[in-house]
Amino acid sequence: MNLACASCPVRERAACAVLTEAERGELARAGRTVKLKRGEMLFAAGDEDHACATLLRGALKVSAVDREGEERILALIHPAGFVGELFQPFAHHDVVALTDCELCVFARREMEAALERHPALARAMLRRSQDDLHAARELLELTGKQDAATRLAGLIMAMARAASDSPCHPSQAFDLPLTRGEMAQMLGLTIETVSRRMSKFEKDGLIAKKGARGIELVDPARLEALVGVGL
Numbered sequence: 001m002n003l004a005c006a007s008c009p010v011r012e013r014a015a016c017a018v019l020t021e022a023e024r025g026e027l028a029r030a031g032r033t034v035k036l037k038r039g040e041m042l043f044a045a046g047d048e049d050h051a052c053a054t055l056l057r058g059a060l061k062v063s064a065v066d067r068e069g070e071e072r073i074l075a076l077i078h079p080a081g082f083v084g085e086l087f088q089p090f091a092h093h094d095v096v097a098l099t100d101c102e103l104c105v106f107a108r109r110e111m112e113a114a115l116e117r118h119p120a121l122a123r124a125m126l127r128r129s130q131d132d133l134h135a136a137r138e139l140l141e142l143t144g145k146q147d148a149a150t151r152l153a154g155l156i157m158a159m160a161r162a163a164s165d166s167p168c169h170p171s172q173a174f175d176l177p178l179t180r181g182e183m184a185q186m187l188g189l190t191i192e193t194v195s196r197r198m199s200k201f202e203k204d205g206l207i208a209k210k211g212a213r214g215i216e217l218v219d220p221a222r223l224e225a226l227v228g229v230g231l
Contacts, residue, residue, distance in 0.1 A: 004033075008104075013080035013165070014054050015124040023118060030110040036097040042083070043095040052084025052111050058101030059177030062136075063094050073186045075136035076177065078162035082128050084108070098177040135162070143188040151187040152197045153226035156207070160217055170220055175213040 005011060005028050016024055034053070036042060042053065042060065060077035074093065077083050083095055106114075115122040135158065142154045159177065160170035178186065184194045201207045206223055208216040217223065 004028075009056055010054070010080040014104075015082060015121060015128045016054070018120040018124045019118060027106075027114050027121075028104075030114070031104050031106040034103045034105045036101040036103070038097055038099050040097050041094060042097065042101075042103070043093070051105055051107055052082065053103040053105040055079050055081050055083065056102040056104060059098040060101060061096055061098050061178075061182075063096065065094075071185065073182065074140070075132070076139065076159075076162065077132070078177075081132060082125065084111075098182075099175070139186065143186075148187075148189055148193050149197055149200075150226055151189065152183070152194060152201070153206075153223045155183060155187060156201075156215070156217075157220070157223055157227060160220065170217065172220075173210065173214065173216045176215055 005016075005024050008014070011017060016027060019027065033056075034042075036058070043051070055077050057079060060081075060083060061073050062075040062077065062083070063071050063073045065071055076098075077095070115125065139155065139158060142151045142158075155178075157170060160172075160174060163171035163174035165171075176183075180191050180194050180198070183189075184191045187194070198207075198209075201223075202209060204222075206217075206219045208218050210216055
């Protein structure tokens with residue numbers, strides 16, 4: 001499916017926002033829209049079909065399988081996020097849809113050519129990669145915090161910031177892209193501990209559940225304070 005930049009939900013936040021309308025149209029002709037269902041794989045470890053993508057809707061996880069056969073979630077990709085290695089294949093990582101997703105996908109050679117033609121795009125991609133790396137490091141650092149409440153509060157706030165259209169404020173209401181089991185695995189906790197802590201957060205007036213996956217931040221300042229306690 002051809003790309004439709006005019007109706008793109010992340011057109012002002014994605015790296016290609018630095019391009020003119022004509023330049024964006026030229027780039028769009030080189031790409032295609034891909035839709036994934038929850039659980040479908042975008043890239044597999046060792047995939048030689050080099051490609052890269054910008055996420056328009058949904059959420060992705062970047063994961064690896066350790067020697068014991070356990071999956072480790074290394075990073076989360078949210079709308080406007082870029083995924084793909086321009087200079088080498090995904091040797092060790094899988095990229096899988098956490099929810100139904102829609103993406104702009106480009107062959108690596110097409111993206112490399114666009115970066116050569118448009119230095120502003122290359123700089124924007126570098127900034128995006130730096131931001132994504134910082135976010136991934138913050139998530140991984142949560143597992144080193146001793147208190148389960150601190151770990152879970154940090155993950156909730158990270159997902160709230162990722163769900164927001166503003167870099168200054170977290171989203172007050174959003175859908176959790178991770179299941180309780182995935183949150184437990186990512187934080188080095190048990191599912192039971194995550195469930196108990198989520199229930200306590202709700203009882204204490206920090207969050208409110210909205211349906212099966214929805215969550216509202218009732219008192220984000222107190223959640224942030226919990227994260228600070230574990231620093």
